[in-house]
Amino acid sequence: MQNSQARVDNAAKVARVASRRLALLPRADKDAALRALADAIEAGADDVVRANERDLTRGDAAGMPANLQDRLRLTPERVSGVADALRELAALPDPIGDVVRGSTLANGLQVRQIRVPMGVVGMIYEARPNVTVDAAGLGLKSGNAMILRGGSAAAATNAALVEIMRTTLARIGLPADTVQLLDGGREDVGALITARGLVDLVIPRGGADLIRTVVTQATVPVIETGVGNCHVYVDAEADLDMALAIAVNSKTHRPSVCNAAESLLVHQSVAADFLPKVLAELGGAGVLLHTDEQASLAAQAAGVSCEPVTDADWAAEHLAMELSVGVVPSLDAALDHIAQYGTQHTEAIVTQDRKAARRFTSEVDAAVVMVNASTRFTDGGEFGFGAEIGISTQKLHARGPMALQELTSTKWVVEGDGQVRV
CATH class of the missing domain: 3.40.605.10 (Aldehyde Dehydrogenase; Chain A, domain 1)
Incomplete structure (x- = not known):
C-alpha cells in the first residue's frame, strides 16, 4: 500500500x-x-x-x-x-x-x-x-x-x-x-x-x-454516480401505442447501461389492454420477465414465459435483458413503489393527463424524470452536453x-x- x-x-x-x-x-x-x-x-x-x-x-x-x-x-x-x-x-x-x-x-x-x-x-x-x-x-x-x-x-x-x-x-x-x-x-x-x-x-x-x-x-x-434501477410507469391516461414503444425501447435499446429500464409498472385500468401486447413484444425480444400475479396471468394469456417477481427483482439493476413487471392500483401506488425501490436515477411516466404528469415530476425523487419519453435519453450526449463523465444521483x-x-x-x-x- x-x-x-x-x-x-x-x-x-x-x-x-x-x-x-x-x-x-x-x-x-x-x-x-x-x-x-x-x-x-x-x-x-x-x-x-x-x-x-x-x-x-x-x-x-x-x-x-x-x-x-x-x-x-x-x-x-x-x-x-x-x-x-x-x-x-x-x-x-x-x-x-x-x-x-x-x-x-x-x-x-x-x-x-x-x-x-x-x-x-x-x-x-x-x-x-x-x-x-x-x-x-x-x-x-x-x-x-x-x-x-x-x-x-x-x-x-x-x-x-x-x-x-x-x-x-x-x-x-x-x-x-x-x-x-x-x-x-x-x-x-x-x-x-x-x-x-x-x-x-x-x-x-x-x-x-x-x-x-x-x-x-x-x-x-x-x-x-448512480446505480440505475429505472422505472417506466404507464398511467391510466396513457396513449398505449406510445407506452408500448417507450417501454420496449427503455428496456431493449441497450440493456447493459444504467439508463435502461429495469421495472415496468402499469395502472390496473389499462393492464388488461396493455400487458398482453407489451409482454408479447418484450418476450419476443428475449427479455426475461419477472411478473407479479396479474402480470403473470397476462403473460400466460399471451403465451409468454415468465417467473414470479421477488423483492430482490424489484430492487435489482439487472443490466441485462430482464425486466420486473407489476400492476398498481393508482398513481399513488406507483409513486410509493418508486420511492421504495428506485435509485434516484431516471424515472418515466407515460400519460396524457397533465395533472398526473405534474404530480409525477414533482413527487418523484430522481436526477431525471421523463414524461412520455424513453429512459434511454438520460445521457449527456442526448442532452446536448457532448460527452459525459457520469450521471450523478x-x-x-x-x-x-x-x-x-x-x-x-x-x-x-x-x-x-x-x-x-x-
Missing part, C-alpha cells in the same frame, strides 16, 4: 503541475488539442481494437457475462464514435471564465463569481473504455488534469488509448500528464480516494459495490448527466480602487 500511495501521490503532484498549465489555455488551444486527440485515436484504431480483443478474450475465458462484454467491446465504428465525441466536445462553449453572477456594490467594489477548473480529478470506473477518452476530453476542455483508474477487464484497451493521448499531447506541446492511467491494482484505488489535498475530486462510475466502496472510504470529495454540486460545467468550481473576484472596511 505504501508503494501505491507514493505512486499515486507522485501522479497527483505532476497532475497538479499540468492542471496549472491547462487552466491558462485559451479555448482555441484546448479545442485544437481535442481535435488532435480525435484524429490520433482514429489513426490508431487498429491498435486499439487489437488491444480490446485481448481484453475480450481474457474476459470470455473468465466467464464475463455478455452484457459486460458489450460494455467493454470497441469495434472500429465505436472507436470512430469515441473520436467524434471529442470533436463534438471541441465545438461546445468553454465554461472556464464564465461569470456566474456579479454586481457592483454601493461602495464601488465589483464582485464576480467566475467558473474555474477543479484542478486534479480522479476517475474510477469499470469496463467502459470509452469513458477513458470521454474523461480525458472533458478534463482537458474544462482545464482539469485527470487521473484514471479503469477496471482490470479493460486494462489493455485503456493502456492503448491513454498511450495515444499522452503521445499526442506531448507532440502538440501540452503536458502529457494531463491524463494519467493507474494500473497498480486495488491498492491504487485506496490511495487515490484518500489523497486528500493532492486530488480535488473523485468520481466513481460503475456498479453498486464500486460506488459504495468509494463513497464510504474516500477522504477526497466524491461525486456519486446525489444532490450536492451536480445532479444528472455531468459534463463540462459539473467539472468546474467557482472563485470570487473582487476589484476595488482602494476601499477599506469601516
Whole structure:
C-alpha cells in the first residue's frame, strides 16, 4: 500500500503541475488539442481494437457475462464514435471564465463569481473504455488534469488509448500528464480516494459495490454516480401505442447501461389492454420477465414465459435483458413503489393527463424524470452536453448527466480602487 500511495501521490503532484498549465489555455488551444486527440485515436484504431480483443478474450475465458462484454467491446465504428465525441466536445462553449453572477456594490467594489477548473480529478470506473477518452476530453476542455483508474477487464484497451493521448499531447506541446492511467491494482484505488489535498475530486462510475466502496472510504470529495434501477410507469391516461414503444425501447435499446429500464409498472385500468401486447413484444425480444400475479396471468394469456417477481427483482439493476413487471392500483401506488425501490436515477411516466404528469415530476425523487419519453435519453450526449463523465444521483454540486460545467468550481473576484472596511 505504501508503494501505491507514493505512486499515486507522485501522479497527483505532476497532475497538479499540468492542471496549472491547462487552466491558462485559451479555448482555441484546448479545442485544437481535442481535435488532435480525435484524429490520433482514429489513426490508431487498429491498435486499439487489437488491444480490446485481448481484453475480450481474457474476459470470455473468465466467464464475463455478455452484457459486460458489450460494455467493454470497441469495434472500429465505436472507436470512430469515441473520436467524434471529442470533436463534438471541441465545438461546445468553454465554461472556464464564465461569470456566474456579479454586481457592483454601493461602495464601488465589483464582485464576480467566475467558473474555474477543479484542478486534479480522479476517475474510477469499470469496463467502459470509452469513458477513458470521454474523461480525458472533458478534463482537458474544462482545464482539469485527470487521473484514471479503469477496471482490470479493460486494462489493455485503456493502456492503448491513454498511450495515444499522452503521445499526442506531448507532440502538440501540452503536458502529457494531463491524463494519467493507474494500473497498480486495488491498492491504487485506496490511495487515490484518500489523497486528500493532492486530488480535488473523485468520481466513481460503475456498479453498486464500486460506488459504495468509494463513497464510504474516500477522504477526497466524491461525486456519486448512480446505480440505475429505472422505472417506466404507464398511467391510466396513457396513449398505449406510445407506452408500448417507450417501454420496449427503455428496456431493449441497450440493456447493459444504467439508463435502461429495469421495472415496468402499469395502472390496473389499462393492464388488461396493455400487458398482453407489451409482454408479447418484450418476450419476443428475449427479455426475461419477472411478473407479479396479474402480470403473470397476462403473460400466460399471451403465451409468454415468465417467473414470479421477488423483492430482490424489484430492487435489482439487472443490466441485462430482464425486466420486473407489476400492476398498481393508482398513481399513488406507483409513486410509493418508486420511492421504495428506485435509485434516484431516471424515472418515466407515460400519460396524457397533465395533472398526473405534474404530480409525477414533482413527487418523484430522481436526477431525471421523463414524461412520455424513453429512459434511454438520460445521457449527456442526448442532452446536448457532448460527452459525459457520469450521471450523478446525489444532490450536492451536480445532479444528472455531468459534463463540462459539473467539472468546474467557482472563485470570487473582487476589484476595488482602494476601499477599506469601516
